[in-house]
Amino acid sequence: MSEIPTIKPRRKGRSGMQAMLIPSQQMVAEQISSAQEGVFTEVGVLRRRLATQYGADACCPVTVQRHLRAIADLSFFALQKGEPVSTVTPYWRMVDPASLLAERLAGGAYFIRERLAAERREG
Secondary structure (H helix, E strand, C coil): CCCCCEEEEEEECCCEEEEEEECCHHHHHHHHHCCCCCCCCCHHHHHHHHHHHCCCCEECHHHHHHHHHHHHHHHHHHHHCCCCHHHCCCHHHHCCCCCHHHHHCCCHHHHHHHHHHHHHHHC
16 A cells, blocks of 8 residues: 555535545556455455545546556456466456456456466466
């Protein structure tokens, strides 16, 4: 937790306000890396954990998805270049292989299913 979080007040409902965490890519990557191996975890769980960790009411879903896409690109292409799995952020733990998002990410749904299955076998 070396970064200073960006927390902005945002409207919630007609008259309420909430503290919205705008996470950095590093914050998202750290949460992904701490997810259980071989198990798909909803991105909403990641956002709630980040909000709680940094004392916010919520975590920006748009920013998290943007970072998740960037992390997927970096990780997938590093693996394609021969980097060991242990050195990349395991984004496949946060993407439902049956989702449209999985099809749009580097590697696609097949890669995500394969990585989750490999982690289950290794674990």
